Amino acid sequence: MPHAALVIIGTGMAGVGLARALRRLGDQRSITLVSADSGDDYSKPLLSTGFAKGLKPDALAQRNTAQLGEELNARVVIHTRATALDVANNTVLLSDSQALGDDRLRYDTLVLATGAAPRVPFSIDPSVAQRCFTINDLDDYRRFHAALGGGPGRVAIIGAGLVGCEFANDLNTGGHQVSVVAPETTLLPRLLPPPLGNALGDAFSDAGIQLALGRTLQSMTPSSGGGIALTLDTNEKLDADVVLMATGLAPRTALAEAAGLTVSASGVEVDRQLRTSHPDIYALGDVACVDGVNAMYVQPLQASAKALAATLAGTPTSVSFGAWPVIVKTPLLPVVAYPPQTTPERWRIEGEDGNFSALAENKDGRLIGFALTGGCVRRKVELSRAAPALLG
Numbered sequence: 001m002p003h004a005a006l007v008i009i010g011t012g013m014a015g016v017g018l019a020r021a022l023r024r025l026g027d028q029r030s031i032t033l034v035s036a037d038s039g040d041d042y043s044k045p046l047l048s049t050g051f052a053k054g055l056k057p058d059a060l061a062q063r064n065t066a067q068l069g070e071e072l073n074a075r076v077v078i079h080t081r082a083t084a085l086d087v088a089n090n091t092v093l094l095s096d097s098q099a100l101g102d103d104r105l106r107y108d109t110l111v112l113a114t115g116a117a118p119r120v121p122f123s124i125d126p127s128v129a130q131r132c133f134t135i136n137d138l139d140d141y142r143r144f145h146a147a148l149g150g151g152p153g154r155v156a157i158i159g160a161g162l163v164g165c166e167f168a169n170d171l172n173t174g175g176h177q178v179s180v181v182a183p184e185t186t187l188l189p190r191l192l193p194p195p196l197g198n199a200l201g202d203a204f205s206d207a208g209i210q211l212a213l214g215r216t217l218q219s220m221t222p223s224s225g226g227g228i229a230l231t232l233d234t235n236e237k238l239d240a241d242v243v244l245m246a247t248g249l250a251p252r253t254a255l256a257e258a259a260g261l262t263v264s265a266s267g268v269e270v271d272r273q274l275r276t277s278h279p280d281i282y283a284l285g286d287v288a289c290v291d292g293v294n295a296m297y298v299q300p301l302q303a304s305a306k307a308l309a310a311t312l313a314g315t316p317t318s319v320s321f322g323a324w325p326v327i328v329k330t331p332l333l334p335v336v337a338y339p340p341q342t343t344p345e346r347w348r349i350e351g352e353d354g355n356f357s358a359l360a361e362n363k364d365g366r367l368i369g370f371a372l373t374g375g376c377v378r379r380k381v382e383l384s385r386a387a388p389a390l391l392g
Contacts (some may be wrong), residue, residue, distance in 0.1 A: 005029040005030040005031070005107070006022075006029055006030065006031045006032070006106045006107065006108065006109045006110075006111065006312070007031075007032050007033075007034065007084045007105060007107035007109075007111070007253075008031065008032070008033045008034070008110075008111045008113055009033075009034045009110070009111070009112055009113060009114055009213065009255070010033075010034070010035070010112070010113030010114045010115055010285070010287075011035035011037075011039050011041075011076065011113075012032075012044060012079075012113065012115050012137070012151070013043070013044055013284065013285070013298070013301055013302075013353075013392075014031070014113035014115065014284050014285025014286070014287075014301050014304070015033055015111070015285070016041060016068070016072075016256070017115035017301065017302060017305035018111060018113065018284065018308055019031055019033060019072045019074055019304050020071075020072065020098065020306045021281065021306050021308075021309030021310075022073060022307075022309045022312060022313060023120065024119065025309055025310065025313045026054060026313075027309070027312070027313045028073075029185045030075075030374075031072065031073075031074035031075070032074065032075045032076075032077060032099055032105065032107075032361045033072075033075070033076045033077065033093065034077050034080055034081075034082055034092070034105070034244045034275070035065075035076065035077065035078045035079070035080065035362065036079070036080065036081045036137070037079070037130075037137050038065065038078055038079070038080070038097065038139055039065040039068065039076050039077075039078035039079075040061040040064055040065060040138055041062050041064075041065070041067070041068045042060050042062055043060075043062070044137070045151060045298060045329070046060050046167075047060065047135060047138070048163070048166035048167050048329055048330060049170055050141070050145075050168050050170070050174075051171050051173065051174030051175075051176065052169075052170045052172045052173035052174050052331075053316035054174065055144040056145070056335045057141050057145050059273070060138060060141070061138060062208075062360070063313045065078050065102060071107065077094075077096075078370050080094050080313065081094065081129070082094060083095055083257070084116075084253055084255070084258060084259070084295045085255060085256070085259035085281075086104075086259075087259050087260065087261075087278050087280075087281065088136075088278060089106075090104050090106055090107050090108065090110070090296065091104050091107070092104070092105045092106075092107065092384060094109065094293070096215055096260060097289075099100065100263065102375055105210055108280070109282070109303065109312065110280060110281045110282070111278055111281075111282045111283065111284065111286055111308070112256060112268060112281065112282070112283040112287055112288075113278070113283070113285050114255065114288045114372040115251075115252055116135065116136075116249035116251045116252060116286035116287065116296060117138050117249065117250055117252050117289055118134035118135075118156060118188075118245060118246075118247070118248070118296075119247055119250045120134065120245050120247055121247055121248075122217070122220050124215055124220070124363055125219075125220060127221065127222050128220045128221065128222055128228050128243075131147065131226075131227070131228050131240075131241070131242050131243060132220070132242070132243045132245060133243070133244055133245065133335070134226075134245045134246075135163070135167070135244065135246075136249070142242065142317045144242065144339055146240060147242050148176070148241065151181070151243040153170050153177070153242065154176070154177045154227070154240045154241045154242075155177070155178050155179070155240060155241065155242055155243075156178075156179045156180075156181060156216060156228070156238055156240035156242075156243045157171075157178065157180045157181070157243075157244045157246055158181050158182070158243060158246060159180075159181075159182055159245065159246030159247045159248070159249055160184050160186075160187045160188065160213065160245070160325070161188065161189070161190060161246060161248065162188065162190075162191070162328060163181075163246040164182070164201070164244075164246035164368050165188055165204075165257060165293070165328065166328065166329045166330060167244060167246065168180050168204065168209055169209075169329065169330045169331060170202070171270050171331075171333050172204075172207055172209050172328070172332070173206065173331070177208075177210075178208075178209045178210070179209070179210040179211075179231070179238050179240065179288070180204070180209060180210070180211050180212065180213070180218060180230065181212045181213075181215055181216075182212075182213055182214075182215070182314040183214065183215065183216050183255060184213060184214070184267060184325050185213050185214040186198055186200075186201060186213065186249040186389055187201050187204070187248055188328065188335065188337070190201060190339060190372075191326060191328070191335070191337035191339055191371060192335070192337060192358070192371045193347045193349065193358050193371060195268035195349055195356065195358070196335075196349070196356050196371050196373050197335050199354045199356060199373050199374070200211070200309070200330060200332075200333050200335060200373065201328075201348065202354070203332040203333035203354060204332060204333075207331075207332050208279055210238075210259040211371055212232060212236065212238065214234045215233055215234055215236065216232065216235075216236075217230060217231075217232060218230045218231045218232055218233050218234045220243065223239055225261045226241075227239055227240060227241045227293040227310035228240050228242070228297065230243070238355055240252055246346065249296060251266065251267035251285065251288075251294065252286075252287050253267060253287065256268045256281075256287075256356060258274065258304050258387060259278075260277075260278075261276045261277050261278055261281065262276065264278040264289060266289040266292070267283070267286075267287050267288050267294045268283040268287050268288055268289065269289050270282065270283050270284075270290055270291075271291060271308070271314055272290065272291050272318035272319055272320075273308075273309070273311050273317065273318055273319070274288060274290065274304060274307065274308045274333045276291050282308060282311075282312075282322075283310055284301070284304040284305060285301050285304065285305075285321040286301070286309050288304070288371060290304070290319060290321075291391060293319040293390060293391045295321055295377070295390055295391075297324065297326055299321070299322075299325065300390065300391075302320075302321055302339070303321060304319050307319035319391070320389065320391055320392055321389060321390035321391035322384070322389050322390065323338060323339060323384045323385070323388060323389050324338070324384070324390065325338040325370070325380050325383075325384055326338065326339075327380075331345060332375060333354055333373055334373065334374060334377045335350060335367075335371075335372070335377070336371070336372045336380045337370050337371050337372070338370050338371075338383070338387055339360075339369050339371075339372040340360040340368040340369030341368070341369070341373065341388075341390070342362070343360055344360035344362060344368060344369065345361055345362050345363040346361055347359065347360055347361075348361060351374075351376055353374075354373055354374040355370070355374035355375045355376050355378045356371075356374065356376055357370070357371075357372055357379060358370060358372070359383075367383070367386050367388075367389060368387065369388055370383045370387065385387075
């Protein structure tokens with residue numbers, strides 16, 4: 001049975017970031033990374049910028065698996081899933097892995113960096129399933145890119161959140177015909193108060209993106225020419241070549257839950273040192289709920305990787321998340337948001353013509369969050385300094 005001092009399940013930004021941070025600290029322990037996909041090293045935020053830049057999927061990969069393993073002095077096992085954890089024997093059970101020659105891998109320390117999976121709230125008819133996609137990693141992006149082919153296509157995006165809006169902007173700039181369908185009446189409803197969501201919607205509409213907001217999807221059926229016909233609850237019809245499901249993410253907690261670790265709807269529960277309910281197992285990134293906070297953004301992930309590396313290298317370090325705003329990649333109208341952790345007493349909104357500052361205040365008039373659009377995004381540093389930390 002193969003053995004590694006440290007096993008990291010997941011080769012996204014969290015898992016690879018942790019391994020890099022450990023090596024920067026001079027840690028020389030044996031590391032094995034287990035990847036369910038191709039294991040290429042890439043920056044996930046760049047997935048929603050490729051069409052505008054005319055980049056093919058392979059151009060988004062910074063290193064292939066062999067190069068990543070060499071850089072990290074680590075074993076990277078690809079196309080292999082962790083199917084179960086035997087916590088009593090410090091063992092990970094794997095799907096058939098040719099690279100290891102075994103389906104069991106022992107560890108001294110285990111890190112869960114399994115991320116979050118796309119949440120699709122309805123079933124998709126098999127007749128159109130091959131034209132419906134989610135994008136959560138580079139392999140997903142490759143399949144979506146291939147389905148669109150070389151020329152301009154018609155893309156229906158279901159969902160008006162961060163992923164839906166970023167891909168709508170990117171695909172539109174890349175020359176594709178884009179429609180956005182969502183039950184919410186404004187874009188980015190979790191990040192922006194309605195006036196700012198409307199401003200982003202106006203910018204999208206002016207660029208030719210068709211918005212079907214306040215509507216739900218009734219059905220999808222094959223159409224002539226190999227496309228998909230979408231029917232909305234208002235009986236409106238949309239035609240598309242492909243459909244991108246951008247309906248949210250859910251932490252991948254099944255592996256941890258089956259092993260008896262403490263989990264919640266917000267993720268695998270960990271303390272400020274990212275330790276789970278088992279002393280030899282840690283979690284970080286989108287799958288982790290740190291002291292009650294799950295922050296699926298880049299800066300908290302990077303802070304977690306740095307803190308956990310220090311802890312594993314012998315210096316116990318508690319992670320803290322500052323007031324890091326979310327920078328939304330919508331060049332049609334720049335957006336920066338730091339959503340309040342509690343419902344604000346009021347939003348104080350200033351500005352016009354797409355340039356808005358929205359300040360979320362509590363009942364004492366204190367700033368607890370903000371949202372900025374257009375030219376007002378330059379205020380992000382000033383307001384971040386005044387806002388409370390996400391996890392102090």
